[in-house]
Amino acid sequence: MELLGLDEIRDLLGGISKQRATIIVGRKGFPDPLVTLKMGRVWEGKAVRAWIATNRPSPADED
Structure with a gap:
């Protein structure tokens, strides 16, 4: 099982600020921490990666 903290989630989201990451993980619909x-909080990597794939465009999609 892959476990992620806020810093790992920041990296997966393209190196966003800690403040921005805190807002995102606090949103309704973001996976609950384990x-x-x-x-700090610890999340299951599979759930976070699935949320990112569904809710965040890849950099290539932003052109």
Whole structure:
């Protein structure tokens, strides 16, 4: 199982700012974290990747 923190999600979203990533992961419809630790929330990679594929255009689609 792939586990992702906010920094890994930022990377998957093209290196967006921490503030922007925090807004995105807080939106309705974004996968719920598996657990919240002292270091932060942890998500299942498969669920996050599926959400990104459905909800975020790839850079090639933005031309």
